[in-house]
Amino acid sequence: MPWPWRCAPYSVVGWICEEPFAATGSQAQFKRGDLAAAESSVWSVLSSNPNDEQALTLLGMIRGEQQRYAEAEVLFGRVVQLNPKSVVARTHLANALAAQNKEDDAISQYQQAIDLTPNNTDLKLDLADLYVRKGEFAQALSTLETIPPDRFPVSGIPLKAASLLALGRKSDGIQLLPQVKNSSAAIMDLAEVFLHNDLADEALRTLDLVNVKRPARFYYVKGRALQAKGQMPAALSSLRQASALDPRSADTLVAIAQIYASQDKHADSFATLQHARTLNPESVPVLRRFVVEAMQAGQHSVALTAATELVHKSPENLDDLYLAAAVMLQEKELTAAVPLLEKYAAQRPADAKGWLGLGMAYVEQRRNDDARRALDRSAQLDPTLTETQYQLGVLAGQEGKPQEGIQHFEQVIHMQPHHAMALAGLGALYLQTRELEKALNALQRAEAIDPNNAQMQYDLGLVLSSLGKSEEARVHMERFQKLKQKQPRGASNRPVEASPTEPPKIK
Template sequence: MAEPRLSIRLLSPGKVSNWVDMITVESASARALHSIVLISPSTKTGSCPSMPASTSASRPESSSALRPSTCSTIPCSRIPTLPFTLRMRLALHPQIVPAVPATSVAQSPTRMYISQLIRQNRLDEAEQKLWSVLTQQPDQSWALDLMGAIRMRQKRSQEAEALFHKAAALNPKDLEAYRSLGEIYQGLGDNQQAIASYAEVVKLTPADRGANVALATLYQQAGQYGQSVEAAERVPTAARPPELLPVLAADYFGLGDASKVPPLIQRVLRQSSLHRGATLEFATVLARNGYAEDAAHLLQIVRPAKPLAEYLYTLARVREAQGQSAVAQELLAQALKLEPKSYNILLDSARLAERAGHWDSAADLLRRADEVAPDRPEVMTKLVGALLKAHRPEDAVEAAKRLVAAKPDDPESQYIMALALAEDDRSEAAEPIARKLVELRPNDAASLLLLGMVQFNQGDVAGARQSLEHCLAVDPQMTDAHYYLAVLAQREGKVDLARGELESVVQANPNHAAAQSALGIVYLQMGETEKARTALEQATKLAPDVSQNHYQLGLAYTRLGLADRARAEMEQYQKLREIENNQLKYRIPATVTASPGPQGHP
């Protein structure tokens, strides 16, 4: 059996030498004789006795540098006699690239040439040539891989995913297909699929550096710290990239082995000037795990001369860990001015806006994050929640539709869709989804609560009570279920029962706006006006855009003889009611941010 031949092809020889076109290092099995073949581009093609005639015919016409011509052979013993300058040019010149094994000589120039076109971003030319290959050989896995690479550059992830899956099915040892699938899923935020894809790479090549680094990162993000460490340790210490250090630190913190972190800090400090990004991420890990002061010290060491978005972003996270939320928000705002399309900065800015109760701002930031990285489930889920909190249910429904389209078989996506529909007063559309969820997850408290809410909105008192009581049997701490049962009891005239339920809700969660409002109404019904005032003032503070809170508080002020305050609340009620009517937002509440309708007039 002949030994394999390694070829090195020079794609543009003009700048290296005016006479060297190709160098081939051969190993002859019979004589173990190593030689170098030197080919001159100045002579006519087709006269090289050591190369098959088909080679030149299969080369791209535009690549004259790959056409063989006359050749001469120099034994290895004479290699040192080659001019030193030539040897150095051949060793260092960037346009000398490895060729594929000689067993596929007829295909290698086409594949190499298309790969080069893709690297040069000449995607239309590359695609045209790939279609020529796939028309004749539709199951050629390398061509499918390259077509998938084109689709990835074109941001057509679904098509790229299908191409790589087909390539992997045709060739189960196709490393590039699995690696590319890992990149796609990681970019989409689908960590489990990404882990499965990179695991296939490691199964074929256990020491693969890139796949193990990706696995270590993904496992750490999934909270699988032991597996993350195993993946990182498959990369030799000397070969570990700096970005692996914060991953290992997070793993050790997660495993409760913080004693292994200090040596990593020393390595980070030694590399901080060259690898600022890894240092910043390491500071974030320290801050997240209770070492905010150490993180701040580390950031001081790598502080840039001019503000950089990445640095400001990390500093904001450290300041947040130090309890300085307002400073963190300001730093994030500065970072966004420098990099307005940074996904991570947008996401963290939205999170802090949510924490401050600025729901419209949070929704806007999440929309911008979605534009940067479309259809990521984590963003769409947060966006639906922010829109609901901002009392924009119609927008929430549209966002939920996109979430379901991205993950149609995911129960959580269906749950969010039903919740948005219920908030938009479309209980008839929400009800079958909620029932299906309960069938799939009969002991899931959240699904049972959702169904109870929908039944409540539809006026199905018996059904709502049954679902809500089942919910509390599964999880007695579901305060929203207590709230809806209290409202049912209130409407049935069982005021004492309603009062008990609502008092327990606000004791467990003083910021439950709807429960505070309902409790204030119950206190009014029971003649305890001062208590009603306290509860309704709290409800108005928590949900100032809900007209009924102002209405009921106006009643309480009237009964207390506070005429001016009562008038002000009633005027605010009229303004908000007009807005609600104009926007068709007035409806029976479906979430804790709303409260029951008017219970009477002053």
């Protein structure tokens, strides 16, 4: 997040601008964006006086501009030690803390800054914004209500609306709409608030208030609102207008990619996200979507590389770890997937899908006891998860327990009659128990859904041969041979030993 000269950022409303000291050469250099020269000038001051408050403040601002927030935190903290009444230092310190997701510490600094300047509206907007980011909407609204109505800035209306809507006061939030009519920035902020709260119609009504030249952001927000209403052609048209006005907007490209994905145009979605990544290679949200669409577009090696990068860039985000692990699991990179899934299950022990993913990995590793514990836990948490029952069937077949496997596969088919892998697995197990008519029925149903399962064709050939239908058996054996040649090296042959064709669905 760039920090303009004399201004400390906050995430939504705007900037707190307060000039802390008279202009000097180093500050002029900072204002011009010449950070190297500004830093050199600052160090020349600090070398003779390491406690120079103004120099430490400016160095902290330079570090903020460089996104070296931990260093900025230390520098502004030192200024606060030297001058506990410095509103500027506390404000900048709060910003540095917020940038590192240290919201509680940031809130404390904002509150102390407000105690020093009780009538500072911008600080109160900052604090309210941070409460919104934390999901503490009652505190946000309480903070905003300390601002006198005659001094309440239009830039704070979207924050107030977000708080009201989150607290269930929908009509009060919507009634704020006319108050932003004279501010294009506030109009678009409010439209995004409505959009975030599934109020696409209100978002579009808000955008209609824009009566000046419409910037790229207008078309971006409008496109997302139309997308939310299911009007995909119009949404795509608006987003393309946004992209034409601002070709470097990765957010717009991600929104376009999402529409392509919803239309099953995964190759187009993948290509669009590739472009977005070139524009913003450090963006975790772009990378996250890129991983998903790479898999959907069949770019598995690319997805695997991107999943590994996601783990490095977002090591504490459990949803990102789960997504990466799902890709690794599907690509049989079990050594990398298992620790991620174990971490996920340990930190979200009530998530049935986490235990399912871990159980799947253990099944692949033939760690049968661990797999059973994980899958049983998943089934206890959510008995409706068909994939858990499927994996329990796989595990039973792997352990040589066909009757148990049959029960699990039958349960899957009861819940999801067109589960091709469960039907193929059921047919394979009936073949093992020599219940040939049942095997034939299950395998033929599986073939009708997915004729490209090589092992299913093989088992169907065996069943037909055992039933004396040699000519039909030969046809299926020929299909098996053709499909097996196309099957990736290392892929499992038997359906009762294979993982499902899809990893657990990403949350």
